[in-house]
Amino acid sequence: MDEAWYSELFRQNYALLYRLGRMLLVDEPSMQQVIEDQIQNTFLLAWQQRKRLMHHPNPRGWLVVTFRNSLRNHYRKQIREKKCRIVSLDDTTVRQLPDTNELTADAFLQNEDQRSTLVSLLGERDAE
Numbered sequence: 001m002d003e004a005w006y007s008e009l010f011r012q013n014y015a016l017l018y019r020l021g022r023m024l025l026v027d028e029p030s031m032q033q034v035i036e037d038q039i040q041n042t043f044l045l046a047w048q049q050r051k052r053l054m055h056h057p058n059p060r061g062w063l064v065v066t067f068r069n070s071l072r073n074h075y076r077k078q079i080r081e082k083k084c085r086i087v088s089l090d091d092t093t094v095r096q097l098p099d100t101n102e103l104t105a106d107a108f109l110q111n112e113d114q115r116s117t118l119v120s121l122l123g124e125r126d127a128e
Contacts, residue, residue, distance in 0.1 A: 006047055009043075010043055018035060018036075041070050046062075
């Protein structure tokens with residue numbers, strides 16, 4: 001039963017998540033792999049939490065929010081790794097780096113169209 005439910009969840013929502021990823025990220029060939037990886041992470045988490053998700057009032061909304069958070073976390077990690085590579089222990093001068101610990105929603109969402117799409121998918125409360 002779990003496998004059938006999960007397969008249907010995947011079938012009904014993979015394309016939605018892929019389109020959302022293409023909309024949220026710059027349309028470059030290198031972004032396709034990032035999108036696919038984060039969709040895979042989202043569905044892995046859905047499988048791990050399937051007992052709760054099967055009774056969730058809005059599994060599609062859960063997937064969209066989880067996918068969006070997965071993309072955000074991926075880029076936060078990228079920024080942290082880049083920040084670490086910039087600072088050298090051999091360098092005697094201290095460079096002032098921009099504070100990138102918090103990725104704002106404005107930086108993540110490229111324009112108002114993307115926000116309105118999220119609102120239409122999730123509702124106003126979940127989109128925030």
